[in-house]
Amino acid sequence: MLDETEVKPMSYKVYASIIGEFNKLTSYSRKAENELRKKFADIPSATLGSIISSLVQRAMKQCYRKSPIISSRYYEFYEEITKVEHGDDVMLRLADSQGISPALYIRSLLQNVYTTSMVKKCLKDSTLIKDKDLAYQVFLGMMNDNQYSPYADIIKQSIGLEYELRLERELKLLNITFSDENILRSRGYDKTPDFKLDVPIAVDGFVVNWIESKALFGDMETHLGYLKDQLICYWNRFGPGLVIYWFGYLETLNNTPEVNNMFILRTKFPEKANITQYKIEL
Structure with missing residues (x-):
């Protein structure tokens, strides 16, 4: 159902305040975005969601890098943490530690395991991942990324x-x-x-x-x-x-x-x- 409410042009002061609060975020997960939405509850949800989406994409252009070395390192981080714990937020915490979104962390991690074409398939369907624990963590990570997951x-x-x-x-x-x-x-x-x-x-x-x-x-x-x-x-x-x-x-x-x-x-x-x-x- 489309929102029929007319949206007014936004003042730069309000826009700047959103940017200021966004820059304080230490996570790019769905939970972090929801916390930001609470601070600007008077702004239409679709408007704020679009602004957040643009800001996340620009932030990722600055900090996300592709390389086999980085992919290997991300996978090693995952292996190390899952030796001692198996919480539902493993991928989220790993992504936060690297300052990137959960889906981008997962994409890079999987490139250490699969070919590029297979990674694309696994991002859309985590059941294709043979390691059931990794498959579960990938699914949770994707569901908590409003910007870079296939669902988004x-x-x-x-x-x-x-x-x-x-x-x-x-x-x-x-x-x-x-x-x-x-x-x-x-x-x-x-x-x-x-x-x-x-x-x-x-x-x-x-x-x-x-x-x-x-x-x-x-x-x-x-x-x-x-x-x-x-x-x-x-x-x-x-x-x-x-x-x-x-x-x-x-x-x-x-x-x-x-x-x-x-x-x-x-x-x-x-x-x-x-x-x-x-x-x-x-």
């Missing part, structure tokens, strides 16, 4: 698709015809917005030729990444458009030069009263 990936993909379908429904309710990504790609476009409108509309007086759905929170780093990789390309090819950050965005984005020139930002599909449709009289 599936959830994020599903949420993104659900909000695209929500946007498609809104367009159809207003009889706004469009071409989706599949149609645009069949026409030879390599980079495409979610929906290219067949006939432009105006939202609060701003002409919109295309709409992009983002089921996440738009902070500055995330937005600049999309601007470079997608949004400038859409503007060059199709003209001005609309970007919907369903879980909110940093209010300072409204002061960037591209916003209200190349495209506008919203946190939901505009109300009918704010939309002007161009109808062709026959």
